[in-house]
Amino acid sequence: MNLVGRLNDPRIAQSFVDYMALKNVQCHIATQDQYFVIGVENNSDLxxxxxxxxxxAENPSHARYRSASWERTDSSRVQFNYGSSGTPLLHQLWVQAGPVTLVILAVTLIIGLLSQIGLAQDLFSMLHFPAPFDQQVSQIWRLFTPAIMHFALAHLLFNLVWWWYLGGRIEREVGAGKLITLFLAGALLSNGLQGVVVGPNFLGLSGVVYALLGYVAVAHRRYPALALPPAYIGFMLVWLGLGFAGLLGSHIANFAHLGGLLVGAVQGFIDTRQKQS
Incomplete structure (x- = not known):
């Protein structure tokens, strides 16, 4: 099989295969490590x-690709088996992530669990955003550590799932260094914006998650394997809008979400421009 490209999401790969079938080019999907590779048998089609x-790769969510699967009616349709029966859950967690993704996940999970057994106030006192800043300016870690604190289990699990899903993609496709950069920049700028505009009493990985989302949404033009189903991006943007509309309560760190999204999108734009130049 002659390699055409590779993606992280089998459903996005399927939409490309279906689209090519409408052009009378038969493609196939196979697994290779953690990727879904697309290939053709005939050299003339390569x-x-x-x-x-x-x-x-420039716009995998375009309507022409989304509609391709619906338009195919032939009985020889190529379909990939998305099932993972027989694969242990821990193995799936490992292969879909990387060391940096898993270390941050583990640290955040441990701090979250410690908060559930009576240590929440002690942890908050040690790790919260500087307040007042001039009295804690030497404790530089406080600019970043609100990102790894969660007091509510639902909040913790929601953020960790997105961190694993998006962070794992970025680490596998772009590298651990890029994920570390996005974590640090996303935490610093999202925490900073929320702290300056609203105040210091906030916590959670959501700002970093939005940084990863912004990066993936833009940088998939350079790294096609980062492409996400458009519904995922739409859900997170709607969630952001609901927060600013006040429909999610007053405890949502909306400016942290916005700051993270912007820093991730800017980094994705820079990386994409570097490829074009």
Whole structure:
């Protein structure tokens, strides 16, 4: 099989395969390590398939790709088996992430669990955003550590799932260094914006999660394997809008979400421009 490209999401890969089938180019999906690789059997189709994949990578959520699967009615339709029966859960967690993703996940989980057994106030006193800043300016870690604190289990689990899903993608495709950069910049700028605009009493990984979302939404043009189903991005943006509309309560760190989204999108834009230049 001649390699056309690779993606992290089998459903996005399937939409490309379906689209190419409408152009009478038969593609196949196979697994390779943690990726879903797309290939063609005929050498004569390779150049055309790669050219189409480059355009697909620019905007995999375009309507022409989403509708392709619905338009296919032939009985020979290529479909990939998404099932993972027989694969242990811990193995799936490992192969879909990386060391940095898992270390941050573990540290955040431990702090979250400690908060559930009576240590919440002690942890908050040690790790919260500087307040007042001029009295704690030497404790530089406080600019970052609100990101790893969660007092509510639902909040903790929601953020960790998104961190694992998005952070794992970025670490596997772009590298651990990029994920560390996004974590630090996302935590610093989201915490800073929330702290300056609203005040210091906030916590959670959500700002960093939005930084990862912003990066993936923009940088998939350079790294097609980062592409997400558009519904995922839409859900997170709607969630952001509901927060600013006040429909999620007053405890939501809306400016941390916004700051994280902006810093991730800017980093994604910079990386994409570097490829083009």
């Amino acid at each position: 150049d055309a398939a790669r050219a189409e994949f480059e355009m697909f």
